[in-house]
Each structure stands twice: as structure tokens, then as C-alpha cells.
Amino acid sequence: MKSRFVLLACCLALLSSCGQDDKGTGKAPEYAVLEVGTTTANLTNSYPATIRGKQDVEIRPMVSGFITKLHVDEGAAVRKGQVLFTIDQVQYKAAVETAKATVETAKAALQTQELTTRNNRELNKKGIVSDYQLSTSENQLAQAKASLAQAEASLVNAENNLSYTEVTSPSDGVVGTIPYRVGSLVSASMATPMTTVADISEMYAYFSMTERQLLDLIREGGSSDREIVSRLPKIRLQLIDGSLYPDSGRVETISGVIDPTTGSVSMRALFPNTRHVLRSNSTGNVIFPNVLTDVILIPQSATTEIQDKKFVFVLQGDNTVKNTEIQVYTLNDGENYYVTGGLKPGDKVVIEGVQALSDGQTITPITPAEKEAAYKKALEDQKSGNIQSAFQ
Secondary structure, three states: HHHHHHHHHHHHHHOHHHHOOOOOOOOOOOOEEEEEEEEEEEEEEEEEEEEEEEEEEEOOOOOOEEEEEEEEOOOOOOOOOEEEEOOOOOOHHHHHHHHHHHHHHHHHHHHHHHHHHHHHHHHHHHHOOHHHHHHHHHHHHHHHHHHHHHOHHHHHHHHHHHHOEEEEEEOOEEEOOOOOOOOOOOOOOOOOOOOOEEEEEEEEEEEEEEEEHHHHHHHHHHOOOHHHHHHHOOOEEEOOOOOOOOOOEEEEEEEEEEOOOOOEEEEEEEOOOOOOOOOOEEEEEEEEEEEEEEEEEEHHHHOEEEEEEEEEEEEOOOOEEEEEEEOOOOOOOEEEEEEEEOOOOOOEEEEOOHHOOOOEHHHHHHHHHHHHHHHHHHHHHHHHHOOOOOOO
């Protein structure tokens, strides 16, 4: 049907001169008329989107020191727990050894105090050691136990600091830019992270739609965001080069706040990224399928426009035409309009020369096939040199 409309749009302009009254016969001019019916239209809505990794983690050191080794390069795929950087370990190993020695000293002191206290308890029973001396010994035993606990805590802290000299990835992902190299001094307080690990196994596409479009979704989808999201169709992603991403995605969240400056609401969609085609901070277009049922399809050449309103000429029973306002869907394919109001199935619409028509004018209606046949015949007459009958 669409291809026929395109052909007619090309040929009917050439025949427009034939749409004048035949002054010799008084016959009303011929115009091609199309009887409209309902159809299903598969349209799409497109929204600019920014793509980000499901989890972009800044890698920062827990301890200070000079980088002694880089274990990965920019763009490398890493696993959770994999070592990315090594920070100078000399001072932290020394701290561990010192803490171990302190623990051993505290253990020995505790053992000595336990023997002393045990002996004082026996002597106190025999009246040789006073209660005051026993209490002092008991307090010294408690102090030795506390010193051991403190030394063991210091050892744990020193061992943790030593482990922090190996900076590991907190998740699976891809390594971003590495601004620091071997010999660079890093610390937990530095402004720029050592790198970023982006989890790109799945990607988020952030986009916005207008308040009016959101209202349409709410009316069609349900009363709650969860219900609306669950009823939304699968969506596609158009990449920056115009190609379609092979995997479909789904809308996960709808913001509860409308931006007062733009009148739009933010939404987030999730796309799988098993092939690692998508990267953080890339751009594209989220494409929503939009299926319209029971709509009337007419060629754009059949319409006129006055003050942003569209009109068509509808054939009446007495072969006069009536200028009729129609409502069309905002989306179209560039060749046809999808009529949502103003026409009904069975109406006959003039699809050629509408700029020359006037309301109430009488015409001789013919079918698009008859008009096409007349055009082809005129071409044949012209080629054969029969100028007298060509395009009369």
C-alpha cells in the first residue's frame, strides 16, 4: 500500500493539469480518490541516552606510599579480588614484624604474671602474703592480659595495612584510565582515584521523556511505577553509528520527580553487555516500540495544513468534496499520516491536487489504479509521438 502511495505522489503531480474542467464538455475534473480503512502501525519513539556501567567503582588506596608495580593496563578486563597495584611494602612489613615482637613480649609478660599471681594466691591462704599484695598481683595480671590484647590488635592492624599495599579490584569489570605510574606517591586523601573499574556485564541507559509522554504511560500501564514498568515493552538501543544494538533491554526505574526546567522525567533502562560492546559514558538512542491498532493510513500528499491543523477533502454522496479537519499521530514514516480522528473506515479521501480544490467543489472520482493507468497511457502516447492525446 505504501509503495503505491509513493508512486502516485510522483505521477499525480504530472497529471495535475488534467484536473481542470473540460470546457468543451462541462465534465467535472477527475481526481483520484482513496477509500480508507484501518490498519496496524508499528512506530517507534526515540530518546537520547547516556550509557554507563552498572557499577563504576573508583579505586583508592587505603595506605600511603610509592607505587612499585602496575599489574594491569588501561582497558584490561579484571576479576573481583585481582591485584591492580602494589604499593611499597617495606615499612608495612617492618611494622608487622615489630607488632609480632610486641605480641611475643606481651605473651611472656602475661605468663610471668600468671605464675606470680598463682603463687601469691597460695601464699595468701597461708597468711604469708597480705590481701593488698594479692590484689596488686591480680591487677597486674589483668594489665598483662590487656597489654597482650592491645599488641594483638596492633598486629592485626599492621597486617591489614600490609595487605592494603596490594590494591585489588572490588568487582569484575574493565579498568579505566590510570593517571598514576610506578614511582607515583599515592594516599587515601588524594583527589584523583588510582583508576576506575567499570562493571560492564550489564549497562544502564539513562534517558528522559516529557511529562505528557509519562502520563500516556501511566494511563496505559497502571497506577504504580512498578506496574507501569512491568507492562512496558522491551526496548532497543541505537548506537552512535546508527546501528541497532543486538540485545533488547528493559526499563527498570522511573524517577519520581519531574525536572521543572525541562518538564521531563528521568528513566533508567538495563541492557545486557556480554560482548562488551557498550562502554561507560558512551551515547545512543533508546527506542520504544509503539504499536497503533485500528488507525487509518493516508498519504501526506492528501492533506493540507492551516495553522498547524491538517485537513483532507472527503468525497460526499453527490461527488462534492468536504474540507474536513483530521487528527494525526505525532509520529509518521515521512510519507504517510496515521489518522486518529476525523475519518472513519469507508470514507473516500482525495489524494491528489488537493491544493487546487475548494470546499464543496464537484469532481469526477476515479480510483488510484485508474489514475495510474491514465498516467502510463499518457506516457506511451508521448513516446509514440501522439502529442494530441498525450496528457489531455
